Amino acid sequence: MTTNKSKDRKQKAIEKQQNIIDALKDHGAKVYGDLDNGQFPKFSIPSRSVSNIVYDKKLRQYILGNSAALRSSRNSSQLRSFTQLMWLAFFANRLTQEKKSSTLRDVYYSSQAFAIEFEDQSESDNIIVDLEAVLSKPREDFHIFPEERSSIFGDLNIEYTIPGYEGKRMNLSNHPDGYAIGPSLTTAELVDTSAEIVIAIEKGGLFTRFVEEQVDKKFKSIIINTGGQAPRSTRTLLKRLHDEMGLPVIVLTDGDVYGEHIAMVIKSGSANAAHLRELTVPDAKWVGVWATDIEKFKLPTIPMTESDIKRCYDLQSDPRYQEGIWKKELDVFLKIKRKAELEAFSKYGLTNITDKYLPQKLELAKSL
Amino acid sequence: MSSIKEKFNQISPSEFFYRNRDLAGFSNPTRSLYTAVREFVENSLDACDQKGIFPDVHLSIKAVDPDAPDPKPYILTVKDNGPGIESKHVPLAFGTVLYGSKFGLKQARGMFGLGATMAILYGQITTNKPVYVKSSTDGKIQDEFELLLDIQKNKPVILKHNTKEVTKRGLSVSICLEGDYAKAGSKIKDYVYETSLITPYATITFDDPKGEKFHYSKIVNDMPPAPTIIRPHAHGIDVETIRRMMVESQFEIPNIDDAMVEKVRKDLGLAKNNLAFTGIMDKAKKRWKTLSKPVRVVIALMSFLKMDFDKLNKIRIEDIDVPNKKLYYWDFGDSQSKSVDMDPESQYYKQLTGTVQGETLTTFLTKRFQRIGPSTAVKFAEFAGFKPEKRMGSMTNEELVKLSDSLQKFEDFLSPDPSCLAPLGEEPLEKGIKKFFKPDFCAVIQRPASAYSGFPFIVEMGIAYGGEIRPGGPHVYRYANRIPLLYDEGSDVVLKVVNDTDWSRYKVKGDPPFVIVTHICSTRIPYKTVGKENVADRQEIERELRLGLQFLSRKLAAYMSKRGQAEMAKKRANLYAKYLPLIAQFCTELAGKTKEPNYKKLLEEEIIVDDKQI
Ligand SMILES: Nc1ncnc2c1ncn2[C@@H]1O[C@H](COP(=O)(O)OP(=O)(O)OP(=O)(O)O)[C@@H](O)[C@H]1O
Numbered sequence: 006m007t008t009n010k011s012k013d014r015k016q017k018a019i020e021k022q023q024n025i026i027d028a029l030k031d032h033g034a035k036v037y038g039d040l041d042n043g044q045f046p047k048f049s050i051p052s053r054s055v056s057n058i059v060y061d062k063k064l065r066q067y068i069l070g071n072s073a074a075l076r077s078s079r080n081s082s083q084l085r086s087f088t089q090l091m092w093l094a095f096f097a098n099r100l101t102q103e104k105k106s107s108t109l110r111d112v113y114y115s116s117q118a119f120a121i122e123f124e125d126q127s128e129s130d131n132i133i134v135d136l137e138a139v140l141s142k143p144r145e146d147f148h149i150f151p152e153e154r155s156s157i158f159g160d161l162n163i164e165y166t167i168p169g170y171e172g173k174r175m176n177l178s179n180h181p182d183g184y185a186i187g188p189s190l191t192t193a194e195l196v197d198t199s200a201e202i203v204i205a206i207e208k209g210g211l212f213t214r215f216v217e218e219q220v221d222k223k224f225k226s227i228i229i230n231t232g233g234q235a236p237r238s239t240r241t242l243l244k245r246l247h248d249e250m251g252l253p254v255i256v257l258t259d260g261d262v263y264g265e266h267i268a269m270v271i272k273s274g275s276a277n278a279a280h281l282r283e284l285t286v287p288d289a290k291w292v293g294v295w296a297t298d299i300e301k302f303k304l305p306t307i308p309m310t311e312s313d314i315k316r317c318y319d320l321q322s323d324p325r326y327q328e329g330i331w332k333k334e335l336d337v338f339l340k341i342k343r344k345a346e347l348e349a350f351s352k353y354g355l356t357n358i359t360d361k362y363l364p365q366k367l368e369l370a371k372s373l
Numbered sequence: 374m375s376s377i378k379e380k381f382n383q384i385s386p387s388e389f390f391y392r393n394r395d396l397a398g399f400s401n402p403t404r405s406l407y408t409a410v411r412e413f414v415e416n417s418l419d420a421c422d423q424k425g426i427f428p429d430v431h432l433s434i435k436a437v438d439p440d441a442p443d444p445k446p447y448i449l450t451v452k453d454n455g456p457g458i459e460s461k462h463v464p465l466a467f468g469t470v471l472y473g474s475k476f477g478l479k480q481a482r483g484m485f486g487l488g489a490t491m492a493i494l495y496g497q498i499t500t501n502k503p504v505y506v507k508s509s510t511d512g513k514i515q516d517e518f519e520l521l522l523d524i525q526k527n528k529p530v531i532l533k534h535n536t537k538e539v540t541k542r543g544l545s546v547s548i549c550l551e552g553d554y555a556k557a558g559s560k561i562k563d564y565v566y567e568t569s570l571i572t573p574y575a576t577i578t579f580d581d582p583k584g585e586k587f588h589y590s591k592i593v594n595d596m597p598p599a600p601t602i603i604r605p606h607a608h609g610i611d612v613e614t615i616r617r618m619m620v621e622s623q624f625e626i627p628n629i630d631d632a633m634v635e636k637v638r639k640d641l642g643l644a645k646n647n648l649a650f651t652g653i654m655d656k657a658k659k660r661w662k663t664l665s666k667p668v669r670v671v672i673a674l675m676s677f678l679k680m681d682f683d684k685l686n687k688i689r690i691e692d693i694d695v696p697n698k699k700l701y702y703w704d705f706g707d708s709q710s711k712s713v714d715m716d717p718e719s720q721y722y723k724q725l726t727g728t729v730q731g732e733t734l735t736t737f738l739t740k741r742f743q744r745i746g747p748s749t750a751v752k753f754a755e756f757a758g759f760k761p762e763k764r765m766g767s768m769t770n771e772e773l774v775k776l777s778d779s780l781q782k783f784e785d786f787l788s789p790d791p792s793c794l795a796p797l798g799e800e801p802l803e804k805g806i807k808k809f810f811k812p813d814f815c816a817v818i819q820r821p822a823s824a825y826s827g828f829p830f831i832v833e834m835g836i837a838y839g840g841e842i843r844p845g846g847p848h849v850y851r852y853a854n855r856i857p858l859l860y861d862e863g864s865d866v867v868l869k870v871v872n873d874t875d876w877s878r879y880k881v882k883g884d885p886p887f888v889i890v891t892h893i894c895s896t897r898i899p900y901k902t903v904g905k906e907n908v909a910d911r912q913e914i915e916r917e918l919r920l921g922l923q924f925l926s927r928k929l930a931a932y933m934s935k936r937g938q939a940e941m942a943k944k945r946a947n948l949y950a951k952y953l954p955l956i957a958q959f960c961t962e963l964a965g966k967t968k969e970p971n972y973k974k975l976l977e978e979e980i981i982v983d984d985k986q987i
């Protein structure tokens with residue numbers, strides 16, 4: 006049974022690779038054909054302009070609308086970025102075929118080996134997003150990974166798929182500092198777990214505390230440090246843990262508007278990634294620290310800054326903040342104009358957060 | 374009375390200009406050297422132009438003592454292949470101020486009749502050396518003069534005069550003057566260079582004191598047509614000018630002296646005989662047709678005075694009072710003033726009043742102005758509210774003002790006759806500009822003739838862009854009557870018009886390699902000073918400059934956008950040549966092919982498309 010399941014998953018992973026490679030080949034062939042026929046090749050790229058980003062209530066995330074921009078090699082002002090995009094497709098194809106991983110910065114430098122100049126990294130980052138949009142696939146699928154590393158800890162068995170480690174297994178509770186969520190982990194098979202929940206926490210300090218306090222064992226959980234706004238590879242992993250292992254995901258952040266939004270991005274993505282649909286965990290739950298917790302738990306607070314307040318107003322016009330706890334907490338933040346960090350619980354003892362607060366919240370999450 | 378007259382004469386024109394030499398451009402050794410060069414070179418070019426000779430002018434400046442520091446004496450020599458000056462005129466032309474042959478209404482570089490003399494004067498004052506003039510009008514005999522100027526008397530003093538056999542026509546002037554070539558050098562070189570641009574039909578050489586040689590050969594083989602002398606145009610002429618013209622038009626009451634009486638006798642065939650009054654009148658009637666105007670006037674006077682020649686010798690005419698029909702005279706015998714009545718019915722009355730009151734308005738207009746025929750003159754008289762036969766001499770001051778106002782307002786005069794002007798012409802101007810600046814783009818225009826204050830003028834302009842022109846433009850080259858204007862730029866009308874232009878409107882931006890050449894031709898350039906360096910902003914001239922510049926600027930703008938397109942197309946072609954091979958390379962691997970697609974067709978097609986655009 007397990008072997009079957011694992012075979013399935015392996016099959017799936019291979020298919021996914023093949024899909025990417027096929028898609029890239031299709032695009033290549035089309036361009037090749039155009040050139041050969043004396044025509045200027047072009048790409049249609051879904052527009053990522055603000056006017057084309059819409060909120061899809063069903064999908065519970067931002068998606069791109071129908072408008073697309075044509076990038077044509079005939080247009081001299083687009084020729085350069087067209088070539089850059091072609092190069093990136095070519096480069097992504099090599100990465101995927103050779104199962105090598107790369108980073109955004111790597112891509113920027115690699116381009117120089119092919120006489121493709123990017124003015125700066127942000128230009129190359131942009132082209133990467135273009136390719137994501139053309140393929141409707143996150144860059145991790147074509148082996149380009151973020152630099153930021155977040156980490157994971159808990160009883161989870163994985164099996165590597167990256168070259169040199171294929172078939173090798175690993176349990177993610179063997180190293181108390183946790184495991185960095187990099188390309189090898191993101192692409193690994195998720196084999197099995199005894200955990201019943203995933204706790205995503207915003208800060209490295211608390212992650213260490215949670216490991217120390219054996220939150221993984223006490224609450225049968227996998228602990229993930231998002232390191233602030235969760236990188237996309239982390240969000241992919243969260244989604245896989247939810248979808249493939251059937252684990253609920255809860256999010257614990259600082260008690261401020263930014264914390265609330267970290268949770269929201271895990272749940273329903275960001276406008277920046279509206280062109281991608283495999284990065285969200287719509288069932289993820291934000292359990293704290295809520296604005297209402299500040300009163301309730303008599304937490305020491307800091308006054309909100311101007312930009313905190315402005316951010317509150319911004320989010321008030323976001324369609325996802327129009328109801329439920331999202332709206333309620335945002336309103337309270339605006340009312341009290343104060344915020345509290347996760348560390349604030351230390352006022353009542355270092356383990357107060359794991360002994361008192363967490364169990365309450367886990368209980369509460371069931372009813373959310 | 375006579376003593377006052379003498380006092381006036383004590384300040385001769387020479388002295389006047391000596392006192393005002395700053396105005397004429399002789400303020401310091403630097404400026405003076407430059408001005409002296411100009412005066413002689415321009416005289417040479419004028420002389421050649423007027424006779425239709427391709428000028429070949431040689432300028433040389435040599436330091437008397439090359440090792441002395443500036444300022445120091447220099448010997449300036451200008452030699453030409455022009456018509457020369459007749460021997461007897463040489464001392465006057467170079468030794469008196471206000472002697473010139475160019476006062477008539479036609480275009481020339483010289484205007485005032487004092488340029489050469491001022492330079493000579495300046496040389497004489499600073500170095501005490503005479504001027505050497507060599508002139509040959511026939512290419513066989515050359516007159517050689519050594520002259521000094523008598524400043525007080527406005528008179529030349531001939532130190533030496535001899536003749537020599539030669540083979541070439543032309544004139545050469547050589548003076549010694551205090552100058553500062555270290556400072557004036559670059560201006561003089563600019564002057565020679567810019568002069569050769571506006572006189573592309575001339576060959577000019579310049580040997581400078583440092584041993585450098587500059588040679589500009591002629592680059593066009595057509596002389597612009599020589600200007601003709603003509604009358605002024607009615608538009609914009611002022612009251613003062615009309616008054617001056619009227620004086621010319623009025624025949625002065627002859628002074629009946631012995632010589633006059635002798636002449637009348639001779640014309641009547643009465644040199645020997647002495648006839649009585651009636652006999653004289655009869656004789657006059659018979660010969661009337663053959664008599665000259667002064668003689669007719671004397672006869673007319675005699676008819677009213679009823680005097681014979683003897684009596685006539687003893688009186689002096691004092692006044693002819695036309696409104697009261699009285700003739701006043703002084704009788705030397707009785708030593709008193711007397712008068713006789715004039716019979717308006719008499720045939721002689723008209724002769725006399727016509728003389729005194731000058732021409733009729735229509736005659737005045739048709740005879741003294743260009744482009745006015747009899748019918749236009751009558752139409753004008755009606756327009757101005759004068760009788761066509763109104764005598765000019767009977768005009769009151771108010772009427773004169775009315776006349777001059779009307780002359781400016783009347784719109785049916787033909788535009789001024791430009792035959793007195795000698796613009797360079799569009800073709801030679803364009804050739805000159807192309808030769809000198811080697812631009813990528815050049816356009817020229819000659820505006821139609823216009824007039825200011827009764828003086829016709831023509832504006833010619835050229836504009837050039839790119840090529841070998843240095844950046845930092847517009848570089849403005851100003852000319853007036855083929856003279857380059859180098860000093861006092863700030864206050865000039867051309868600069869004003871250029872500075873008023875918003876070049877970005879014509880797609881000229883940044884630090885453009887850009888030249889503007891303007892040439893104003895007129896019988897009278899309205900210079901601000903005698904030094905001929907900047908042109909006053911007369912609105913008529915400003916308008917023509919503006920229109921000309923606008924026309925050229927639009928052409929430039931059209932060129933600039935084409936140039937922009939061509940540059941873009943070139944850039945684009947380069948882009949395709951750079952990127953298409955890369956795209957081909959990448960898609961070949963992506964598509965899993967081994968042979969690259971044939972994208973060369975695209976490169977060729979792109980280049981064809983661009984060719985069509987340019
Ligand atoms: N190189 C020459 N060849 C023939 N005639 C000349 C030459 N130089 C001068 N003349 C005669 O001498 C006259 C006096 O010259 P001058 O330079 O004093 O006056 P201008 O040229 O008439 O006026 P301006 O004061 O404006 O120069 C000229 O009008 C001309 O008739």
Ligand SMILES: [Mg+2]
Nearest residue numbers: 416483488489
């Ligand atoms: Mg002169």
